[in-house]
Amino acid sequence: MLDLRANAAETNVASNARVRGHGCSEREARKDERHVKNIIGRKVGMTSVFLDDGRFVPVTVVEAGPCLVTQRKTADTDGYEAVQLAFGDANAKRVSKPMLGHFKKTAAAPKKFLREFRDGIDGVEIGQTVTVADFTIGDRVDVLGISKGHGFSGGIKRHNFSGGGASHGSMIHRQPASNGDTNAGRTVKGSRRPGHYGVDRVTHQNLEVVRADAERNLLLLRGPVPGAKNALVVIQQSVKVKGS
Template structure:
């Protein structure tokens, strides 16, 4: 599995080859620096670790400073490990090398995008689970429209079952969207346009996997 780390810029739309207007997410992907190379002999599996986005030296722990110093690079904000990187990258993923988006993806490829969804805070059952509310407001039910209703039985089983859909914190989860098409690459600006939406707000980190 190969991939790259990027930052979500926003959304736009472009026209495809057959004239359709396709909604796309614009992502600044890379350049990423190889901060660690793992192999079967020392680690038990093959993988490379990529770092992306500059991090202030004063906010970096000493252990991480030494880790990035081995790769002869500056501290990075986002570090992600990719197992079993593609065969054509063997010999090119030495410590400290840079990997660009157009080296990993080509126009027409399909990829998976991983991001952290927007946090919505504490929400009720109507917004969180698409409940319809209690229903009509007749017979004195003036304040029950968005209420969850009954949550369990009485003397048996005398408890609320686990997994009951109730109010709580919503969003802020790791979300993976699969089979998004690479619509366009802009190598000189490290930009990649992929079809559809990607979870997370603007300027959030996104992991693209192939």
């Protein structure tokens, strides 16, 4: 028993030394593993898949990339660090001359969409291609998109109001009630009223990468993703990683 305890103690000391040694911690190593986790894509739709443990989970299929690095911004020239990714081929006749000159700097064909990323840009250079192969199963990502548009909507649909009574004698069924107190004599700014619903910038955080198909440029993300079918989505490494 003494030998086992001694061996266990030596193992713990050695592992702690490896973690503290050379200025490389476990968290830094985990950060380095996911340094290129930014990509642009289109939402294909939703389906369900079986996981290895037998669970049946809903997933969103995203056609992601390939994306080309068209610009690298630095603190010396631009005041901040960032990389610019381009996605989707564009007709050169529909691209402005300044943008054509921008793409000529990297000898790349004109692209439709350009997005900047400030996180996860270590080791990324101009001309590099970012693909689904940079993602692995279990990665956590944040997905940004534009929510579906619902036009002009009432309070029940837009703000989940309860509504009035539905039986005989009720004068209010779905319309909103009082606008406020008599003393104010006006509608307070910011109050929830009927209006345009949707077409907002929405971010879904901490979505798990269930599968990554590099051959077909497909990412399967667990859960829903903002936007309608074929909507543009931006996938980036999670800011609030669970368990970190």
